[in-house]
Amino acid sequence: MPRRLTQTKSETHQTMKNTSFESMVVSWLMQDGWQVFIPILDHGHKTDLLISDGPNYYRIQVKTVEASGDAHVVQNRWEGSNIDVVIFFARNSNWGVIAPGFHEKERPLNHETHRKFIQSKKEFLREFHQL
Template identity: 80%
Template structure:
């Protein structure tokens, strides 16, 4: 059976974990019938995932946070970009939040416009479609 015998550097390991959350969202959206595109480089455009239903395109940013609770405050890291949706995952738990991109500098995760989900495809898609 294959076993990893090398150490992964902490920064590399964090990047791998963050990418795994993006891959989870990609998988869920593809299973829902969306066309999914991954930018080769998202610097400057703040877009991790681009989705389309054919005529329309939407930009998605995926973020992970160490949230101690739903009232955790997040910072707007995409101001001035064309991001449509931000998906937050609590790294230290099994839940996340789908939020429309906002102009405020900060917002709590439990803001009324945000939709909480457990890390499950059906729950994610149900909340995603509520935006």
């Protein structure tokens, strides 16, 4: 069996983990019938994913947070970029939160407009459809 015999730098490993959450969302949305587009570079527009049902397009930002609970306050890092949906994943647990893009500087994860889910396709899609 293959074994990784080299050490990965901590910054690289963190980037790999963050990207894996984006890949998970891509997979879940594609299985639900969405067209999913991944920008080659997202620094200017801060868009991790662009999804479409045909006539409509939505911009998605995927973030990971070290949250000890859903009262954790998150910072708006996409100001001015017209993000439609932000998906937060708790790095240190098995849950996440789907939020409509917001304009405030910060907001608690348990805000009334946010949808909490357990990290599974079924749970994610159930909450995503209720946005």
